[in-house]
Every structure is written in C-alpha cells, then in structure tokens.
Amino acid sequence: ASAGSPAGAHPGFPAVPPDSGDRVTVPEGFEYDVLIRWGDPVLAGAPSFDFDNQTEAAQSGQFGPNNDYCALVPLRSDGRWLMVSNHEYVNELLMFPGWDPEGPSEEHVRTSWAAYGMSVVLVDRRREGGRMRARSSSRWNRRITLHTPFEMRGPAAGSPLLRTGADPTGRTVLGTMANCAGGTTPWGTVLSGEENVHMPFAHAEKPTDPLVKEGLERYGFAEGASLRAWEKYDERFDLGKEPHEAHRFGWIVEVDPSDPDSVPVKHTALGRFKHEGATISVAPDGRVVAYMGDDERFEYVYKFVSDGRMRKGDDWAAQRHNMGLLDSGTLYAARFTGDSPAEEIDGSGELPADGEFDGTGNWLPLAHNDRSFVSGMTSDEVYVFTRIAADRAGATRMDRPEDVEADPRTGRVYAALTNNDYRGAAGQPGPDEANPRKDNRDGHVLELCERRDDPTSERFVWRLMLVCGDPESPSSYYAGYDKSRVSAISCPDNLAFDAAGNMWIATDSGGRGGVNDGLYMVPLSGPERGRVQRFLTIPAGAECCGPVVGEDHVLVSVQHPGEVPDATPENPASHWPDGADSQPRAAVIAVRRKDGDHRGPGLRVGT
Numbered sequence: 001a002s003a004g005s006p007a008g009a010h011p012g013f014p015a016v017p018p019d020s021g022d023r024v025t026v027p028e029g030f031e032y033d034v035l036i037r038w039g040d041p042v043l044a045g046a047p048s049f050d051f052d053n054q055t056e057a058a059q060s061g062q063f064g065p066n067n068d069y070c071a072l073v074p075l076r077s078d079g080r081w082l083m084v085s086n087h088e089y090v091n092e093l094l095m096f097p098g099w100d101p102e103g104p105s106e107e108h109v110r111t112s113w114a115a116y117g118m119s120v121v122l123v124d125r126r127r128e129g130g131r132m133r134a135r136s137s138s139r140w141n142r143r144i145t146l147h148t149p150f151e152m153r154g155p156a157a158g159s160p161l162l163r164t165g166a167d168p169t170g171r172t173v174l175g176t177m178a179n180c181a182g183g184t185t186p187w188g189t190v191l192s193g194e195e196n197v198h199m200p201f202a203h204a205e206k207p208t209d210p211l212v213k214e215g216l217e218r219y220g221f222a223e224g225a226s227l228r229a230w231e232k233y234d235e236r237f238d239l240g241k242e243p244h245e246a247h248r249f250g251w252i253v254e255v256d257p258s259d260p261d262s263v264p265v266k267h268t269a270l271g272r273f274k275h276e277g278a279t280i281s282v283a284p285d286g287r288v289v290a291y292m293g294d295d296e297r298f299e300y301v302y303k304f305v306s307d308g309r310m311r312k313g314d315d316w317a318a319q320r321h322n323m324g325l326l327d328s329g330t331l332y333a334a335r336f337t338g339d340s341p342a343e344e345i346d347g348s349g350e351l352p353a354d355g356e357f358d359g360t361g362n363w364l365p366l367a368h369n370d371r372s373f374v375s376g377m378t379s380d381e382v383y384v385f386t387r388i389a390a391d392r393a394g395a396t397r398m399d400r401p402e403d404v405e406a407d408p409r410t411g412r413v414y415a416a417l418t419n420n421d422y423r424g425a426a427g428q429p430g431p432d433e434a435n436p437r438k439d440n441r442d443g444h445v446l447e448l449c450e451r452r453d454d455p456t457s458e459r460f461v462w463r464l465m466l467v468c469g470d471p472e473s474p475s476s477y478y479a480g481y482d483k484s485r486v487s488a489i490s491c492p493d494n495l496a497f498d499a500a501g502n503m504w505i506a507t508d509s510g511g512r513g514g515v516n517d518g519l520y521m522v523p524l525s526g527p528e529r530g531r532v533q534r535f536l537t538i539p540a541g542a543e544c545c546g547p548v549v550g551e552d553h554v555l556v557s558v559q560h561p562g563e564v565p566d567a568t569p570e571n572p573a574s575h576w577p578d579g580a581d582s583q584p585r586a587a588v589i590a591v592r593r594k595d596g597d598h599r600g601p602g603l604r605v606g607t
C-alpha cells in the first residue's frame with residue numbers, strides 16, 4: 001500500500017488519505033458526532049448561541065471558543081464522564097462581527113474575558129444507543145473564566161514577586177488564560193497549562209526593577225499598548241501599573257471537576273513558563289512526577305518530582321492528600337547529550353553513522369521548595385523566572401516542546417517537538433543530536449527511558465522515534481519502519497496512549513502542504529513500530545488537539561476551524577460544523593465504530 005492509501009491491511013482501521021476540505025474525515029466503518037461547540041450552553045439558564053449578539057453574560061454560561069485540551073474523567077457510575085476543556089484563546093477578528101481594532105468596545109473585551117478559561121461538562125452515553133452526549137446544566141457543569149478566583153500554592157505562593165495592589169498576599173489570582181494542553185491525574189483532577197500568557201499585557205517597557213524587566217523580556221511581553229486593549233478596562237493588564245500581575249500567569253493549574261465549588265489551584269512548584277501541559281507518572285515508591293514542555297522555539301523540557309507519595313483510593317482523605325502532592329518537590333530541566341560525533345549532525349536530518357539520533361541525558365535540579373540550586377537566584381526567583389533558571393543551569397534548547405507524556409504501559413516518555421524554523425538560522429542555535437534538523441518545519445518525537453525505569457531518576461537515555469515530514473525525503477525517519485507504508489505526518493503536538501500499545505498524535509501544522517491537520521496512530525513496539533497511520537482529518541484552518549483515546553471512542557478538539565489569513569466574519573473560510581453559510585465554531589467531536597461495538601482497547605486497533 002502506498003502512503004495514505006486505505007489499502008493497507010491494518011488490523012484496526014484503514015488509514016484516511018490526506019484531506020484539504022472543510023470537513024472531518026474518519027476511516028471507513030467509523031462515524032463522528034459533534035459533542036459540543038463554542039457557544040453551546042454549559043450552565044443552566046445560559047442562552048443558545050447567537051453569533052451576532054454576543055454578550056459577557058451569555059458567554060459566561062456557554063462553552064468557550066478555541067478549545068484545546070480535552071479530558072474525560074469517569075464518574076463512578078458507568079457510562080458518564082466529566083469532560084474538561086481548555087478554551088485557549090480568543091481571535092477577536094473572527095469572533096466578533098464589527099470588532100474595532102482601533103478601539104475595542106468594553107462589551108467585546110468583557111465577553112473575551114468570559115470566553116477564556118475552561119469548561120466542565122457532563123458527558124453521558126447511557127441513552128441514545130450508546131452515543132456520547134454532552135449534557136447542559138448538570139450539577140457538575142462549570143465555567144472557569146478570567147474572573148474565577150484561583151489559589152496560588154507551593155513554595156512561591158505569597159512571594160513578593162506575586163503580590164499586587166488587588167492581592168497584597170500574593171495568594172489569590174483572578175482567572176486563568178491561554179490554557180493549552182494538560183493532563184488528567186490518577187487522583188481524578190485535571191491539570192492545564194497556561195501557555196502564551198504574555199499576549200494580552202501592555203507596556204512591558206514601564207517596570208523599572210531589573211529582574212522584573214529581565215523576566216518580561218525573557219518571556220516575550222510586549223511594549224506599548226496592547227491590540228486587545230484589556231488594560232483600558234482593567235489596570236492589572238497594564239504592566240506599568242501592576243508589574244507583578246504578569247507573574248501570576250504562566251503556571252500549571254489544577255481543577256477538581258467533581259466539586260464545582262472547589263477553588264482551583266495554581267502550582268508554583270511546577271515553575272512558571274509557557275506551559276504546554278503537564279502529565280503525571282507514578283514512581284514505584286508512590287512519588288508522582290509531572291512531565292512538562294515549554295512551547296516556544298529553543299525552550300526546555302522540565303519535570304517535577306513530588307516529595308509525598310500518592311495514596312490509593314478515592315475516599316475524601318486520599319483525594320485531599322493527593323491534591324497536595326504538587327505542592328512540594330523538586331523541579332528539573334532536561335539536558336540531552338548526543339552520542340554521535342558533532343560533525344555527523346550536519347542539520348540535514350540524515351541519520352549519523354550509528355544509525356540513530358540518540359544519547360544520554362540528565363535532569364538538572366533547579367529548586368527544591370525553599371532551596372535553590374541555581375547560583376545567584378533565590379528559590380522564589382527560580383519558580384517565577386524558571387526559564388532564566390534553566391538557562392543558567394545549562395538545559396538543552398529544544399524545538400518547541402509540546403506534550404511530554406509517558407506511555408502508561410511501559411513508562412517510556414515521549415516528547416513532541418513540534419517544529420522550529422529558526423534552528424540553524426543566522427544568530428540562532430545550530431542543530432544538535434536531539435534537534436538535528438536546520439529549519440525544522442516538520443518536527444520530531446523524542447523517546448526517553450528513565451534510568452532503571454524510575455521516573456524520579458536524574459539520568460536517562462533517549463532516541464528520536466520519529467523525524468516527521470515527507471516519507472520520501474531522506475531527512476525523515478519513522479523509527480526505521482518501511483516509509484513507503486506510512487502516512488506522512490508533520491508538526492506533532494498532543495499525544496495520547498491506548499491500552500494496546502499505540503501512541504496517538506494530534507498535529508498542528510497550520511495546513512502545511514495544503515494538508516489539513518489530524519490525528520494519527522503509531523504502534524510503539526513490535527514489527528509495526530513506526531507505522532504511522534492517519535486516523536482522522538479536521539477542517540482546513542483548524543488545529544487538532546486534546547485527543548482522548550478510550551476503549552470504544554476517540555475524542556478530539558477541533559480548534560479554530562477556518563482560521564486562515566484574510567478570513568473575516570463577512571467572508572468566513574469555514575462553515576464547519578453547522579454548514580450552509582454559518583460561522584465556524586470550534587468543537588469537540590466523538591468518533592466511534594458505526595456498528596457501535598465497544599469491546600476491546602483503543603477501538604480494537606491493537607497490533
């Protein structure tokens with residue numbers, strides 16, 4: 001079978017061909033439902049969606065736009081879950097008819113604040129022939145927005161660097177934003193990464209404290225007024241007036257979806273950077289480890305190792321104990337050392353003489369609670385300016401680390417390095433064995449084995465499993481598998497694992513080569529290791545995120561459909577999912593077999 005053709009005798013599904021249409025495609029024998037869309041009611045009393053009449057009040061009770069991470073946390077009764085979605089960002093130009101970039105109206109700004117954050121929605125499949133349905137207004141349903149109070153916890157909570165006029169304690173923050181990917185913890189909570197938090201702040205030129213200035217620059221905060229004009233309606237977004245408000249975003253947040261009245265937490269022990277997400281592994285001794293990526297060019301891979309041990313059971317005391325595990329522990333950044341001679345890593349992407357991009361690595365400790373391991377920085381400074389700490393520790397600058405997550409069956413850790421078109425450019429870092437391609441447009445997937453298979457270990461070995469891109473190019477590598485039999489994949493972003501030993505990869509290529517993004521499956525071991533197969537594609541302009549791979553269902557977030565240059569509400573580039581002349585709406589879709597058969601893991605696609 002040729003790449004992308006459905007002719008391969010795959011045991012689980014025939015790969016779908018690449019697509020460029022304004023539609024979702026799934027394999028023969030499968031179908032999908034739209035579970036929930038931007039604007040659908042989440043809370044009791046919320047109105048139905050009205051694109052032309054959006055208000056803060058309506059959006060506060062509706063599903064937000066541009067959902068990224070998706071978690072399904074099972075309820076105790078069979079067939080019901082709490083779905084948690086991240087609403088990463090607002091694109092005002094496409095969201096609001098009549099948005100005025102010269103002077104956004106207060107209602108548009110306030111509606112945006114209500115659109116950010118997260119949703120908790122009950123999903124039920126006990127009726128309607130086993131189809132999943134999102135239920136509006138269950139007792140668990142919740143919207144978290146830029147107004148929801150969060151508790152800062154961990155070693156830097158209360159630090160002077162986190163205090164503002166509105167919060168002299170440095171322990172209570174209003175809202176979360178730029179929530180990208182995340183993780184579902186073994187204790188039933190959801191972690192979410194605050195990623196591009198610099199975007200809405202204004203006037204980074206105004207603070208005078210040298211460390212604050214260095215931090216704003218290192219994290220990419222911009223000078224001058226902001227395009228979004230948030231600072232006009234809330235002074236906390238004006239860094240000249242509240243320089244520390246910037247420090248109160250860029251954290252991993254934890255939400256307990258089972259308790260809609262719970263106060264969500266921002267975890268300072270996990271460091272502050274442009275968090276893609278955080279995923280949990282449990283060590284043999286019960287300590288928990290959070291793997292994390294900082295998604296920007298030349299940023300780092302991190303992990304956190306807890307001091308405490310996880311308690312089994314879902315009683316209230318165990319839950320309370322486990323929700324404190326991320327409050328104290330050690331924060332590390334990763335250093336990757338290649339084993340091939342530097343001259344063999346020439347930037348072309350062709351394999352070195354030993355046949356693999358591989359080597360050894362170290363987790364470099366940055367801080368343990370009140371103790372800093374970085375000279376010249378206090379522990380508070382390490383936690384608030386973690387990027388600067390990792391710079392000084394000598395961590396390895398990577399090609400945009402997105403999801404970092406362990407396969408629960410083997411404990412092996414996989415890091416999606418989505419791309420980096422600056423690698424090897426003038427004045428920029430050149431290729432190294434862990435990031436071996438110049439102008440890395442297609443990204444790669446790194447596989448990491450902790451020493452003695454213990455996730456708390458400070459040493460590891462690693463190799464690149466996939467060097468993505470055109471299978472016919474000598475600069476791509478599909479774990480040594482016959483590249484004439486794979487689906488081409490570009491820009492890996494979010495990862496998930498099924499019970500049969502396959503990894504699922506959602507892509508964010510921005511439509512590279514005219515091919516829509518999608519979800520791919522690849523076996524991790526055995527003779528099929530490296531055989532990437534395209535499972536679904538999503539509409540043009542959309543990014544595929546948040547895959548959930550269950551026993552009989554696959555959920556993905558279809559983020560920002562129709563977001564292409566020059567699109568406007570008057571001239572939308574997509575009408576998905578409602579068709580006709582509708583505006584595009586981000587959504588969660590659920591894929592299942594047409595015959596409704598839900599026996600066996602991973603849609604029975606195991607190899």
Ligand code: FEO
Binds near residue numbers: 088180195
């Ligand atoms: Fe929001 Fe790293 O993608």
Ligand code: CA
Binds near residue numbers: 354
């Ligand atoms: Ca090598």
Ligand code: CA
Binds near residue numbers: 494
């Ligand atoms: Ca992402």
Ligand code: CA
Binds near residue numbers: 402418493508
């Ligand atoms: Ca991305």
